[in-house]
Amino acid sequence: MQEETRVEWRQWGQDAFDEARERSVPVLLSLSTTWCVDCHEMDATTYADPNIAANLNDRYVPVRVDADREPRIRERYAAGGFPSTVFLTPDGEVISTATALAPDGMRQVLNRVAETYAEKGDDAGRVPRALAGDLPPAGAVDATIEEQLAGQLGEKFDERFAGWGESAKFPLARTAEFALKRERQQALRTLDAVRDHLHDEVAGGFFRYAGRRDWGDVHHAKLLDTNATLLRAFAHAYVYTGEDAYREPAESTIDFLTDDLWSGVAVGGSMGPGEGVEYWGKDAAGRADARQPRTDLTAYAGGNALAADALLAYYGYTDDERAREYADRILDYLERDLIEHGSVVHFRERGQAGPRDTLSDLAAVVGAFTRAEQTIGYGAGVAATVADHAIEALHDDGSFRDGPAEGPGLLDRPLRPLDGNAAMANALVDLATLTGDDEYREVARETVGAFAGASHRIGVQVAEYGTAASRLVHDPLTIAVADDPGSDLHRAALRVADHEKVVVPNAGDSIAPELDRGTARVVGVDEPASDPEALMGRVADRQ
Template identity: 90%
Template sequence: MQEETRVEWRQWGQDAFDEARERSVPVLLSLSTTWCVDCHEMDATTYADPNIAANINDRYVPIRVDADREPRIRERYAAGGFPSTVFLTPDGEVISTATALAPDGMRQVLDRVGETYAEKGDDAGRVPRALAGDLPPAGEVGSAIEEQIAGQLGEKFDGRFAGWGQSAKFPLARTVEFALKRERDQALRTLDAVRDHLLDDVAGGFFRYAGRQDWGDVHHAKLLDTNATLLRAFAHAYVYTGEEAYREPAESTIEFLTDDLWSGVAVGGSVGPGEGAEYWRKNTEERANARQPRTDLTAYAGGNALAADALLTYYGYTDDERAREYGERVLDYLERDLIEHGSVVHFRERGQTGPRDVLSDLAAVVGAFTRAEQTIGYGADVAATVADHAIETLHEDGSFRDGPAEGVGLLDHPLRPLDGNAALANSLVDLATLTGEEEYHEIAHETVGAFAGASHRIGVQVAEYGTAASRLVHDPLTVAVADDPGSDLHRAALRVADHEKVVVPNADESVAPDLERGTARVVGVDAPAADPETLMERVAARNE
C-alpha cells in the first residue's frame, strides 16, 4: 500500500540504508496497512503537508513498508499500533518510535530526532531487548504451566462484560479455545460478546476489536487472521454445546471468507473499515450504493492456512460441503503456489514475491495440513515436509526463530516469538501423533521448555502456550480409526467434544497395532469400538 503523498518514499532494502549512511541522516520508517484508518489519515494530512514533506526528504531517508506484507519488519519495529512511525540509524537501530502523528506533533518529533542524531550519531540508536540475542529462560515442562495460565483466565476475566482485560477488547480466539476446556463459561460468555458486538450481521465476518471495555467503539476492519481463528473457535464451541448460537456465526463467517474475501484461488487479507460505523449500519442494498471499503485480496500463506484449518474443522463437525470445498481449494493453492520443498513463501502477487519462511506462516501451514489429515485423510506428508524444513532452518538453541537470520536493519537479529513457537509446538504434537514420528514430539517438548523458565510471566494473550504444554504433559485424546475418512466411525470421532484431540483415519500399526478394519480405538483403552455409540463409551472410559 502506498498513498500519493509529498514524501519521497523508498522501498525497504540495502539501497535505502546505504543512502542514509552516505548522507549521514536517520531513516524514517512508516509501517502502515491497507485497512488502517489512521494510516490513510496521516497520509492525507501530515505527509501531505509540503513543509513536513520537504523536511523529511531533506533530513531523512523515508521508507514505507506494508506491515501485512513484511511481518518480520513489523514484529521488529511496530510501535504498538498502526501507523508506526519509527526513526532508525543507518544500521537499523531504533532512535524513537511513535504511532500516528498530526502535523504539529510530527514537526516536533522531526526536530527532536534530528537534533539527537546530530549530537550522538549512531550512538542514538538501540537494539530492542527482544533482539539482543539473549535466549529465553528454559525450564521444566510440567503441569504448572497450564495451571498458571488457567489461573490467569480467572484473574483477568471481565465478569461484567466478558473477555479478558479492563480496556480495549480483542477477540483472543486462541485464549477462548484454551478456556473452552478449563473455564468454559468464560469462553462461551466471551464468544457471546464477540458475536453480539463484533459480528457483521449483514455480510458476515468479524470486526477486528472493540476500543472500550464494554465492547463499544468497534474498529470495523475485517482481517483474515481474526476471522479464521474465530471461525475455528465458534466451531469448537458448537461441538461442545450443540447450540445454533455458535454454529450460525461460524457459517456466516464462511460466507464472508468465500464471497467477499475470495480472490478466485484463495482468501484475501482484509476488508477495510470503509466510511466507518455509518457504512456498517447500512443494509445490503444501502451498502451496494455506498462507497465500498478497501479490500486487500493478497492471499497470504499464514492467513490462508488458518482459514483452511478452520474450514475443515467446521466441516468435520457439520459435514458442510462448502466448508470442505473451499478448505481443499485453499490447501491446493498453498501447495501449488506457496510451498516449495517445505519452504513457504508469504505471498505471490503480480510478479511480487513476499518473504520466505516466516515462522507464523510455517506454523499455520503445518497446522492446516495436519487438520486436513484428520478430517479428509490426506495432508500429513505436506505437513511433515514443511515441519522438517522449519526444524532444519529455524530451530536453534531449543526454539524457533521467526525467520531466516538475514536482511538489512535488524532482520539479521534472531527473534523468538512465543506465539509462533507455541503454535508450531501444537502442530508438531498433532504431526507426531498422526505419523508416529517421535522426533516431532521431542522438538515440541524442547520448544515449550525453552520458554518454561518464564512461564509465570505468560498471560492469557498467549494461552496457546498453555495448550501446547498441557498436550505434552498429558497426551491428547487420540482416536485411531481403521476406516476411511467420512465413515460413520470417523465422523463420530471428529465430533467427540474435545477440540484438543487427534483423530487418525486409516490408522495403521504405528498408531494402533492389531486394530481390525472397520473399528476404532481410543488410545489408552484396550477394547476397540465398531460403532459410534460404543466409541463414545470408550471415550468416556478413557476420561474417567
C-alpha cells in the same frame, strides 16, 4: 495502495540504509496497512504537507513498508499500532517511535530526532530487548504451566462484560479455545460478547476489536487472521454445546471469507473499515449503494492456512460440503503456489514473491495440513515436509526463530516469538501423533521448555502456550480409526467434544495395524469400538 504524498518513499532494503549512512541522516520507517484508517489519514494530511515532505526528503531517508506483507519488519519495529512512525539509525537501531502524528506533532518530532542524531550519531539508537540476543529462560515442561495460565484466566476475566482485560477488548480466539476445556463458561460468555458486538450480521465475519471495556467503540476492519481464528473457535464451541448460537456466526463467517474476501484462488488479507459505523450500520442494499471499503485480496500463506484449518474443523463437526470445498481449494493453492520443498513463501502477486519462511506462516501451514489429515485423510506428508524444513532452518538453541536471521536493519537479529513457538509446538504434537514419529514431539517439548522458566509471567494473550504444554504433559485424546475418512465411525470421532484431540483415519494402515477394518480405538483403552455409540463409551472410559 498508499495515498499519493510528496514524500520520496524508498522501498525497504539495504540500499535505503546505505543511502542513510552515506548522507549521515536517520531513516524514517513508516509501517502502514491497507485497512488502517489512520494510515490513510496521515498520508492525506501529514505527509501531504509540502514543508513536512521537504523536511523528510532533505533530512531523512523515508521508507514505507506494508506491515501485512513484511511480518518480520512489523514484529521488530511496530510501535503498538498503525501507522507506526519509527526513526532509525543507518544500522537500523531505534531512535524514537510513535504512531499517527498530526502535522504539528510531526514537525516537532522531525526536528527533535534530527537534532538528537546530529548530536549523538549512531549512539542515539538502541536495540529492542527482544532482539538483544538473550535466550528466554528455560525450564521443565510440567503441569504448572497449564495451571498458571488457567489461573490467569480467572484473574484477568472481566466478570461484568466478559473477555479478558479491563480496557480494549480483542477477540483472543486462541485464549477462548484454551478456556473451553478449563473455564468453559468464561469462554462461552466471551464468544457471546464477540458475537453480539464484533459480528457483522449483514455480511458475516468479525470486526477487529472493540476500543472499550464494554465492547463499544468497534474498530470495523475485518482481517483474515481474526476471522479464521474466530471461525475455528466458534466451531469448537458448537461441538461442545450443539447450539446454533455458535454455529451460525461460524457459518456466516464462511460466507464472508468465500465471498467478500475470496480472490479466485484463495482468501484475501483484509477488508478496511470503510466509513465506519455509517457504512456498517446499513443493510445489504444500503451498503451496495455506498462506497465500498478497501479490500486487500493478497492471499497470504499464514492467513490462508488458518482459514483452511478452521474450515476443515467446521466441516468435521457439520459435514458442510462448502467448507470442505473451499478448504480443498486453499490447500491446493498453498501446495501449488506457496510451498517449495518445505519452504513457504508469504505471498505471490503479479510475479512478486514475498518474504520466505516466517515462523507464523510455517506453523499455520503445518497446522492446516495436520487438520486435513485428520478430517479428509490427506496432508500429513506435506505437514512433515514443511515441519522438517522449519526445524532445520529455524530451530536452534531450543526454540524457533521468527525467520531467517538475515536482511537489512535488525532483520539479522534472531527474534523468538512466543506465540509462533506455541503454534508450532501444537502443530508438531499433532504431527507426531498422526505419523508415530516421536522426534516431532521431542522438538515440541524442547520448544515449550525453552520458555518454561518464565511461564509465570506469560499472560492470557498467549494461552496457546498453555495448550501446547498441557498436550505434552498429558497426551491428547487420540482416536485411531481403522476406516476411511467420512465413514460413520470417523465422523463420530471428529465430533467427540474435545477440540484438542487427534483423530487418525485409516489407522489400520499406519499407527494401529492391529485394528480390524471398521473399528476404532481410543488410545489408552484396550477394547476397540465398531460403531459410534460404542466409541463414545470408550471415550468416556478414557476420561
